[in-house]
Amino acid sequence: MIRTADVVVIGGGANGTSTAFHLTRLGVRNVVLVERRQLAAGATGKSGALVRMHYTNEAESRLAFESLKVFRNFGEIVGGDCGFESVGFVQLVGREYTAALHRNVARQQKLGINTRAIAPAEVGDLLPGADVSDVGAAAWEADSGFADPSATTFAFAEAARLGGARIETGVEALRVATDGARVAGVETSDGRIAAPTVVIAAGAWSTPLLTPLGLDVPLAPHRIQVAIFRWPPGLTRRHPAVIDAVHQAWFRPEGRASTLIGVELGSAHADPEKFHEAVDESYVGACRAALAARWPVFGGALMRGGWAGMIMMSADGRPIIDRLGPDGLWGMLGDSGTSFKTSPAIGRCLAEWIVTGASTTADLHPFRASRFAEGRPWHDPDHYGGQSLTVSR
Template sequence: MPDVVIVGGGVNGASTAFHLAKAGVRSVTLLERRQLGAGASGKSGALVRCHYTNPHEARLAFESLKVFRSWGDIVGGDCGFEATGFLQVVAPQYEPQLRANVAAHQALGINTRVIAASEVKALVPEARVDDLTVAAHEPDSGFADPNATLYGFIAAARRLGVDVRTGVETTRVVLAGGRAAGVETSQGRIEADAVVLAPGVWASRLLAPLGLDLALVPHRAQVAVFRWPAGFSHRHPVFIDATMGAWFRPEGAAGTLIGVEMGITGTDIDHLDEGVDPDYVALCRSKLAARLPAFAEATMRGGWAGLIMMSPDERPIIDQIPSVPGLFCMLGDSGTSFKTSPAIGRCLAEWITAGAPQLMDLSPFRLSRFAEGRPWRDAHTYGSDRLTISR
């Protein structure tokens, strides 16, 4: 079995470490420059749903949902997964696209169906539905606690012998004979047969010395929390509401967490404003109240900002870098790679130990799609497939 070094203590690095150790790899070292969850993972909205406008991410999400739903048995402990159910809401003109996507998801085995607006109302009596005809419903989906998920992967990996080191920065990927041969770190060199890069928005610093420019763009993504208004006590399902570019889900015992589409804004990744902007809060309140009118005067109870890394087609890049054998990557998370981390880590571990991913074909996520002039385009979108909203 190869010796493996993983760069990045977010959910994808942690999941890869766990799956490698579970597959019997004896020498796995995970390096995190700050603390576990210092990147997107610690700030994630952590929606866990399968509805995508392409079958490839839906499959990754479905395989991952199975892990979230049986977390105690597969990983151990509690990842805070709550199966509130999930609703994908679209404007009436996108009903054919929604039906096509749901049919594709059903063909994958996902428990989902198209429901009428009246059924949305029955599930969520507090919701306004007069602008809807149908929605997609996933009763098995919901959300998790992103930090508990990460810590759970790390605890299980440590039990299986993974060496997890925080406060250790990787400064360079070391090559030998054109292959990845280890990493140089702030605490010396570590040799390895395979290196996994899962460094979130800090990826470009490790890629540039290898002559790789993947046109990745960092983006500050905000979320806000609103206390449930008086009389509201419904632990409502998770919504992704494409009519207004927003998602929301329960947060804590009596709150709702919301994120809204803001467009890509380049940002200083070393000086992140971790708070939430006042105008963003107002925008969130108006979007939330447009679907759940009781929230028009809800009390704002906090919010935060995190960093996500957009790839040129807003889909992740999961690959073995073609020009550097032995260098595996999970890059350009594009704000949507928490829910898929169980399957991503498993596929990368299989690739390293068995020579190819066994769970599913990862070629749609290949790096070379950009050089081939074939960036990702979904067939059945709800107005735009170029979303920057974290979700």
């Protein structure tokens, strides 16, 4: 028997479950989410899950800010617990980017974000013993931090289910079915679901769903890694989350006495169907070196683990959130290693667009798929170098 749905969401990561939740919140009852493995099996479950507002453009800051409001009030807005920890966030840049950081902070303050530029010396109070001799400027966000990405996803899914959605794990979308120029549903490993609307939020596994539709979206799956280090003796206070643009690294507390770090040397094209899930030996050394360069007490720090996950990079390193190809098809594609923190707003924007015809929470035009064909890929004049980087960009 062919099942029916108003909307089928493909992918049970933070973005798919957020979209399903927001669709039910806007009154769509017959939502089916299909996830081929388990919830948060993709990039989401591997995420560093930094939640910061500091971007070098307004569009991403706005999505992050709308999302922060959800992370900070998750129980009331969604229900359940997203594990948000408000440890604060510091952005560090080198001297050549001092003016750019000040312009970015001013732009974010205009949006209402609680951020301010701080002197490099103040960074030493936040990271006791840190070497800030190469820091030109820093931004401080007291309200930011990190969340538990799997818990966030489970909570979105449960709230969607309570709102009437069906969450089907272990069910793979094999192809998006069309009828002429319209979406007709999804062929799954558990039969066909007829639906006029489909959202692809399949992360690094999206291309096999797009290609048969003739959609040539510039996307490449990348493997990125993290490592965890036990705190050295004497370090007892949890530190804020940090993006260190000088060392192209980002880190945050993990558990009660460890630090999780990613450096941007481990991003490489890989096959999402057979990638190595453990952290590379050489990467652990690179992480320890970057952490110790900023915070010398970590020089001999004990490695306590690490892992690798798959993200989908777009050609300009920014997400693609748009209507695609056949009528009735939407996509959250090319998460580019930065789309956990924005997932509450991305899901809401997509749901608004599908239900009301327009996204009112934020302007999604900068994320349009056509920017590549227009010859206008994303460019931030006030960037900090490393436009092709992922999380720490």
